Amino acid sequence: MNQRLDNCLAPAKLNLFLHVVGRRADGYHLLQTVFQLLDHGDLLHFETRADGLIRRVTDVPGVPESSDLIVRAATLLRSAAAERMDASRLGADIAIDKRLPMGGGLGGGSSDAATTLMALNHLWQTGFSRQELMALGLQLGADVPFFIFGRNAFAEGVGEELAPVDTPRDWYVVIEPGISVPTPQIFCSPELTRDSKPIRITDFPSAPRNSAATNSRRFGKNDLQEVAAKLFPQIDECITWLGRFGDARMTGSGACVFCAFDDEQQADQALQAVRTAGRENWKAWKASAIERHPLSHLLQIEH
Numbered sequence: 001m002n003q004r005l006d007n008c009l010a011p012a013k014l015n016l017f018l019h020v021v022g023r024r025a026d027g028y029h030l031l032q033t034v035f036q037l038l039d040h041g042d043l044l045h046f047e048t049r050a051d052g053l054i055r056r057v058t059d060v061p062g063v064p065e066s067s068d069l070i071v072r073a074a075t076l077l078r079s080a081a082a083e084r085m086d087a088s089r090l091g092a093d094i095a096i097d098k099r100l101p102m103g104g105g106l107g108g109g110s111s112d113a114a115t116t117l118m119a120l121n122h123l124w125q126t127g128f129s130r131q132e133l134m135a136l137g138l139q140l141g142a143d144v145p146f147f148i149f150g151r152n153a154f155a156e157g158v159g160e161e162l163a164p165v166d167t168p169r170d171w172y173v174v175i176e177p178g179i180s181v182p183t184p185q186i187f188c189s190p191e192l193t194r195d196s197k198p199i200r201i202t203d204f205p206s207a208p209r210n211s212a213a214t215n216s217r218r219f220g221k222n223d224l225q226e227v228a229a230k231l232f233p234q235i236d237e238c239i240t241w242l243g244r245f246g247d248a249r250m251t252g253s254g255a256c257v258f259c260a261f262d263d264e265q266q267a268d269q270a271l272q273a274v275r276t277a278g279r280e281n282w283k284a285w286k287a288s289a290i291e292r293h294p295l296s297h298l299l300q301i302e303h
């Protein structure tokens with residue numbers, strides 16, 4: 001019988017800071033960042049099929065079905081499973097409520113891929129461990145292992161070396177400036193800072209609320225922000241605007257901008273102000289920091 005798993009959250013992430021500390025021989029940049037999970041994201045719905053077809057049953061404008069990270073993740077999982085079992089009949093219908101913008105720096109595509117790997121590993125009973133799924137995920141994108149890791153994390157390398165980190169239970173207001181930033185354009189800029197001084201994980205003020213929360217908000221910077229804001233003045237405008245409420249920053253390679261708040265009420269006030277700012281292209285929302293990925297419980301085996 002077909003199995004279902006509905007309303008699976010593919011949470012957004014924020015990069016609380018993002019330092020570029022070097023470059024690999026293949027041109028990829030070495031980063032140091034803290035990834036923060038949010039309680040807002042895309043919603044995915046899975047139903048297994050026994051005929052080996054993997055289908056995305058929702059149209060996603062601009063992303064053909066075969067190149068969608070959801071379909072690529074499912075196909076990759078089935079190929080990996082085929083080395084251990086007869087996987088030829090493993091199939092699924094996958095529906096998505098796409099709520100995160102593309103090229104927003106919120107990791108939407110990567111999170112969709114991670115949720116797909118975790119949900120189908122469970123439904124198909126393919127039995128991969130968290131570590132194994134993280135290694136598969138890395139083939140799809142540098143941010144995918146983090147979502148499978150399932151906890152807020154200090155990340156190094158291209159984002160695949162992960163260590164758990166405590167972060168404040170802040171509320172965030174996020175502005176989508178209505179543009180999509182091509183990540184390669186930011187990384188190939190000659191003006192990009194590529195030699196930030198490496199930090200140690202212990203330098204990050206991992207603090208519960210009401211102690212060093214303010215410090216952790218102001219810790220470090222996003223090295224990609226200067227380049228992105230110069231190329232896309234809309235980002236600069238959002239940072240200046242949201243900056244009246246605190247230390248507003250860009251996440252990832254942009255375009256979204258966020259600011260942290262102590263509680264939901266303060267976030268609501270800022271949100272209200274953004275919504276009455278009269279910027280038609282902006283879309284703003286609030287979200288709460290979460291400690292764990294909501295599907296993390298599906299992966300109990302840590303071998």
Ligand SMILES: C[C@@](CO)(OP(=O)(O)O)[C@H](O)COP(=O)(O)OP(=O)(O)OC[C@H]1O[C@@H](n2ccc(N)nc2=O)[C@H](O)[C@@H]1O
Binds near residue numbers: 104158183252
């Ligand atoms: C910048 C980050 C931070 O979380 O997030 P997003 O803004 O995408 O959310 C990620 O490292 C994004 O990693 P990933 O999602 O794999 O990047 P892609 O879009 O595939 O990368 C496009 C191109 O950017 C360059 N690139 C990317 C990552 C990296 N660490 N160094 C690079 O030089 C490479 O030229 C790569 O071909």
Ligand SMILES: Nc1ncnc2c1ncn2[C@@H]1O[C@H](COP(=O)(O)OP(=O)(O)O)[C@@H](O)[C@H]1O
Binds near residue numbers: 062069104107112255
């Ligand atoms: N399911 C998906 N959701 C979003 N983007 C996808 C998806 N599948 C493939 N992509 C491609 O990945 C690119 C990066 O999208 P996304 O991960 O949402 O942004 P970012 O990396 O800036 O956070 C998109 O421009 C799109 O072409």
